[in-house]
Amino acid sequence: MDVATVLPVIWFFIxxxxxxxxxxxxxxxxxxxxxxxxxxxxxxxDIMMNTAAPIWDGNETWLILGGMGLFAAFPIAYATMLSALYLPVLLMLIALVFRGVAFEFRFKANRGKRFxxxxxxxxSTLAAFAQGVILGAVVEGMPLQEGKYIGGPFGWFSPFSMLTGVAVVFGYALLGSTWLILKTEARLQRVARYMARPLVLVVVAFMGLVSAWLPFLDSRIMARWFEGPNLWWLAPVPLLALANAVALWRVAMREGRDAVPFLLTMSFFVLGFAGIVIGIWPNILPPAMSIWEAASPPSSQQFVLVGAIVLLxxxxxxxxWTYKVxxxxxxxxSGYH
Known part of the structure; x- marks a missing residue:
């Protein structure tokens, strides 16, 4: 394999x-x-927000790295996605800014604290919903002609993207509840445990709906999962996700194992992400734009890869180090006052 074949694969995974x-x-x-x-x-x-106060800013570094990596390594896909998803991306960015301002202002406000x-x-809710819509629109596929988006400003709007938007809101809520189990104690921790259990059921239901819908979006996705020996090779992914969900349901109410629900929820997300990647590979923009078609010249990818090797x-x-401290x-x- 030559450099032009390997580099897009490396950047896809970065x-x-x-x-x-x-x-x-x-x-x-x-x-x-x-x-x-x-x-x-x-x-x-105050306690809920203080659990994230020291680390929430740094988490968004990963969003910037992913966006800039997409721009540098797959500029065609980057331009197409922004053309197709301008409105939900704009909603996400405005919501993230609004969330950040509210996070800081709330701790300093007197009369406006409730506001x-x-x-x-x-x-937070709008940002989560917008991210789910973006995910659903990308997975569902975009109308392309000669590598250019030919849909309208609302081409991203569909039942599937609305489903994934709501699913991500509940998924993040599950992540948040298990994080609170890890970081809080006494009554607030008990409340978080009681919230986690029904959220597990809701998230599993949404993941089941999305997984059942996904193969019917494109015949190639259906073939990827069910033709020939693929089913046997790929079956561990949904089976592990199901086992993960059962374990999370059982451990959510168990005292004394505060880190386990959060770790299981993260592994649940990892398995879901793996299922999506398997379904769309080797496309970066379904149904027909592959990572090689969207890639920048090998010289450009090599140049920015040097920076990625240092930055990652x-x-x-x-x-x-931050999470350890x-x-x-x-x-x-403790926290902001």
Whole structure:
């Protein structure tokens, strides 16, 4: 295999890894925002938000890395996606900015504390929904002609993208609830445990609907999963996801194993992400734009790969260090004031 064949594969996995890391790490912060309306009082909201206060900014580094990697390595796909998904991408960015402002302002506000708390919840929910819509639109496929998007401004709107939008909101809520199990204690932790169990059922139901719908979006996806020996090779992915869900359901209410629900939820997301990648591979934009067709020249990919080789270990290193420094339970009197 030559460089022009290998480099797009490497960059596909770098971009995919960055997106997955963003979903796992910023997903639980968005999930906290989704869950804040169910907090008993402002003090519980303080604790919920303080669990993420030291680390939430850094989580968004992965979104930037994934976006810039897509721009540098797959500029055709980047331009096509922005043309097709301008409105949901704009909604996501505005919601993320709104969430960030609300996060900071709420801790400093006096009379407007409740308003900024509601703004944090709204921004988090809209950002999660927009990300799910973007995912659904990309997986469902875009009308392309000679590599250019030919759909209208609302070409992303479909029952499938709306389904994935709502599914991601509930998925992030599950991540948020299991994060709270890990980081809180006493009454708030018990509330998080009680929220986690029904969320497991809802997320499993949504994952089942999306998985059942996915093969019918494109005959090639159906062939990928069910023709020849593929079913036997790929069957472990849904089976592991089902076993993961059962384990998460059983452990969510079990005292003394606070980290396990969060780890199981993250592995659930990883398995779901793996299923999506298997379904669309080797396309970066279904139904017909492959990673090689969308790739930039090998010289460009090699140049930015040098930066990625330096940046990836650095980002992984400071992410690990940050989570290590701020490990442990969050008390009511800690964090922002």
């Amino acid at each position: 971009v995919g890894f960055s997106v997955l890391m963003y979903v796992l790490l910023d997903g639980f912060v968005l999930g906290i925002g989704v869950l804040t309306p169910f907090a008993r009082d402002e003090q519980d909201k 900024w708390g509601s703004a944090f919840a709204l921004g 270990p650095a980002i992984l290193g400071y992410t690990w 701020f490990a442990g339970k969050v008390a009511a009197d």
